[in-house]
Amino acid sequence: MRFGSIPGRQHIKQHLSLLAAKDRLAHALIFTGPNGTAKLATAFALAAYLNCTNRSDHDSCGTCNQCLKQEKLIHPDVHFSFPVIRKDKPETGTVDYHLANWRSFIIENPYADIFDWFEKTKEGKKTGNIPSSEAQKIIRNLSLKRFEGNYKISIIWGAEYLGKDGNRLLKLIEEPPENTLLILITSQKEQILNTILSRCQEIRFPIYNNEELATYLQNHIQDQDRSNSLLLQANGNLNLLIKNMEQENISDQLNVFTWLASMLRKDVIAINQWIESFFVENRETQKNAMHFLIHYLRECFVLKNKQAHPVSMGAKELKMAQYIAKNLSNEEIMGIVHELEDIIYNIDRNAHAKVLLMDSSIRIMDRAFVYH
Ligand SMILES: [Zn+2]
Structure with missing residues (x-):
């Protein structure tokens, strides 16, 4: 994922690439805003930008070895945490167990939200959580030596699902190892512990405006009536727009x-x-x-x-x-x-x-x- 592949969001992309280029990014960022605002995709693009070996002022190259690994979400220096639904056996309650499935899910639609993910993995249950073991794994990951990238990065998708375990990350946020970046992503900022929130640099993602989504649609849909209907139904949510685009009849x-x-x-x-x-x-x-x-x-x-x-x-x-x-x-x-x-x-x-x-x-x- 490159910044350039993400529809709209110009000021956020410029802001982040500028901070990164000048080496002025905080060690802990929190991306906040409603669903369908490209928060996770932007985290992927930032990770690619930081580790790219041939980046320009504003974007990663998309073709170097680092970029290719990031594209497949298999870069050894980038760690992902997300909520999972535990099935009957205990090992099904770990992020590792779900990782391969999650990668293909999120590569297919990087704008998907947590509820789409739950929908895909639920077996009777409708909600999940980030396992307690993840906080420890994040700390370990960011303390390890870098394998090949410039940065060790941990991305926590659905950080509100950390619950009180978030407190275990406080020391890491206050005393971050060199060249590390923690990115928390949430659509429910009010559920993030204040102790965490106050120590992260917040990047706000407002809902998409119609111009941003209309520009995106121009490249995909010719039929103006369908386009108008899609824009109305999306109500500023890029994920909804994409899901509806795939359906013949827009429900x-x-x-x-x-x-x-x-x-x-x-x-x-x-x-x-x-x-x-x-x-x-x-x-x-x-x-x-x-x-x-x-x-x-x-x-x-x-x-x-x-x-x-x-x-x-x-x-x-x-x-x-x-x-x-x-x-x-x-x-x-x-x-x-x-x-x-x-x-x-x-x-x-x-x-x-x-x-x-x-x-x-x-x-x-x-x-x-x-x-x-
Ligand atoms: Zn690159």
Whole structure:
């Protein structure tokens, strides 16, 4: 992975390559920001840049021996830690056991998130953790002599899954061996121990703006309607964009359009069916779907008030948006947005959500006209 292969993120890439070129990188970095913002891919690109034997001012060469090893994620000086789901036997609870599988998974889509990884490796269980033994392995790895690279690097993907074991890394962060770099990556900064967070240099990854994603799409998709639809559904998440690009029919996140249309139609049976299917999914996916719908309704609001042309919509989404813009008042649209924000709040607090979601659906129905 080179910086140049990552869509957008210009200022982050320039910032990191400049610090690295001037030898001014901190020994411990933490990449924070939502899923789908290219944090892990950027860590790979930085690792390649640091160890490349033929780098330019801004990027690694991509062809030297060091780069080729980094590309396959087999560089002996770069160590990876990530959460794993333990199966029945104890040895299945280690990073080593899952490493080969993880490499091929993440090489296929370096923008994938932890939940995709859990989805791939789950066997009944839905969540995993970073094994306690990893902290020790990270310390050992960074203390070892370098094999062939300029830097020893440890990348921790899903650092929030370290839990209290993170404290074992404090000494390493405070007294790092020469030419070492620790990169923690998290989409849930609030779950990182303050003792760790305060000692790392933070690099923030905001969600992608539409221009960055549109530029990326131009090279892959010709059909403008499909492109618009993909941009809307992605809602700034590059991983979602890539996953949807691979599908013939772009499915909206957890079918929230079906739910919205059922509410506008006041079809309680359809709402109930949708709620049942919604609760099969993990909380993170549920929240993403709600965030997406909020994003969509804000676009409807913009359309209604003609403050600007709606950012991007395919024909299908635009049809419903035009209906909403025509028939719902500003207060009604924002009322639905507030209901959705409440739903996210309740999902976060593990509330008994089926009942709450039906209550919210009924309140939203009461706000809306009949949709045909
Ligand atoms: Zn190179």
